[in-house]
Amino acid sequence: MKFFHLSDLHIGKQLNHYNLRDDQVFILNQLVEKSKELRPDAIVIAGDIYDKSIPSAEAVTVFDDFLTKISQIQPSIPVFIIAGNHDSAERLDFANSILAKHNVFIAGLPPRDKDEYLKKITLNDEFGEVDFYLLPFLKPGYVRHLFEDGDITSYDDAVRKIIERENIDYSKRNVLVSHQFFTFKDLKPETCDSEISLISVGGLDNxxxxxxxxxxxVALGHIHGPQKIGYEHIRYTGTLLKYSVSERNHNKSFTVVNMQNKNDAIKIEQIKLKPLRDLRLEEGLLEEIISRATKDNKDDYVSVILKDEIDQYKPKDQLENVYSHILEIRVDNSRTRSKLEASSEEIEIDNPVTAFEKFFFDMQSREMTEDERKAIVEIVSHIKESE
Ligand SMILES: [Mn+2]
Structure with a gap:
């Protein structure tokens, strides 16, 4: 049994103000080609199909085209999809029973009634059956009513109890598809900026x-860098594309899982994909950064940190003349650093109202009105009371 493990397509995502449609189509087309070449027995997509719960028409079309191309491969390759925290479970579930007839199995919502269970698809190979369990992203509140009062107080309880009630036959080969925030004892997966907003502060969702x-x-989604968590066979596969500057050194890939007999070691391979445009950080003097532009890298997504001590003439225009996709330009020199230090000193003013007044002036270039000042005084005294 050989299957592809993907996750976090985030179709419809924008990178700063750039629409990533072409990049996403390009990478999904490579997956179609890899599917034709390697002929997996299934393709598993572990959540976050779309970037938003209400995806744009353009995003839906991109995913529709991908599924259509996959379904045209013969013999047909079943596709297993779960909802991630970015997806709308109900929207993703649309027409799922019709799609199942075409070998596309979607689990948007977790079980709603006591007699409803996880979607399970059984595939066969020369070693017997493999059961794929599709566990859509869930919060404790989604499934609490399925259990006795007080049974579910955390994400951990919710996932444990939902799996327990499946009465899984562990003498068979079983695969779980999930999009929860899995941790191993005190060890958390390595995170990056494009997924950080999903993880609640305090880590109660683990x-x-x-x-x-x-x-x-266990085919996981949610974390955007490929990695195992705790065990070799429990893995986040990561995104297909770099979705933040913090991911510039990630090796974006997808996972190919090869299973044989129940007790044989599983073979796991990460297959690299080539993006339409890479995402890079360019740091240095303006002149150096400009001279590093080549025919092959000038269209990459580039985040720039300028180190020049002397102000350059229209640096943004100069950079835009050579690089076509600039994400942001920052200046890091002794002047900006001392400004930062100075402003952090100024924050040490013991009266928070005065500190805010100063901050307000820096931001707005005007003094606060009486009403605005009153509002701040009230907020500050409110905070002091609750401390
Ligand atoms: Mn994600």
Whole structure:
């Protein structure tokens, strides 16, 4: 049994003000080609199909085209899809029973009634059956009503109890597809800027991998850098594209999982993909950065940090003359650094109202009105009371 494990397509995502449609189409087309070449027995997509719960018409078309191209491959390759925290479970579930007839299996919503269970698809190979369990992204509140009062107090409880009630036969080969924030004891997966907003402060949404370690493979989504968590067979596959500057050194790829007998070691391979445009950080003097532009890299997404001590003539225009996709330009020299230090000193003014007045003036270039000042005084005294 050989299957592809993908996740976090985030179709419809924008990078700063750039529309990533062409980049996403380009990378999905490579996946179609890889599917033709490697002929997987299934393609698993572990959540965050779309970037937004209400995807644009353009985003839906991109995903529709991808599924159509996959479904045209013969013999047909089943596709297993779960909702991630970015997806709308109900919208993703649309027409899912019709799509199942075409070998596309979608699990948007977790079980709603006591007699409803996880979507399970069984595939066969020469070693027997493999059961794929599709666990859509869930919060404790989605499934609490399925259990006795007080059983579900955390994400960890919710996932554990939902899996327990499946009565899984662990003598068979089983694969779980999930989009929760899995951790291993005190160890958290390595995160990056494009997923940071999804993780609630305090880490209460984590699920310990002990809840799922008896599966033969756990195909995870949610974390954007490829990595295992706790065990070799429990893996985040990561995004297909770099979605933030913090991911500039990631090796974006997808996972190919090869399973044989129940007790044979699983073979796991990350296959690299080539993006339409890379995402890079360019740091240095303006002149150096400009001289590094080549025919092959000038259309990359570039984040620039200028180190010049002397102000350059229209640096933005000069950079835009050579690089076509600039994400941002920052200046890091002794002047900007001392400005930062100075402003951090000024924040040490012991009266927060005065500190805010100064900040307000820096931002707005005007003094606060009486009403604005009153509002701040009220907020500050409110905070002081609650401390
Ligand atoms: Mn994601």
């Amino acid at each position: 699920v310990d991998v002990s809840a799922v370690k008896d599966f033969d493979y």
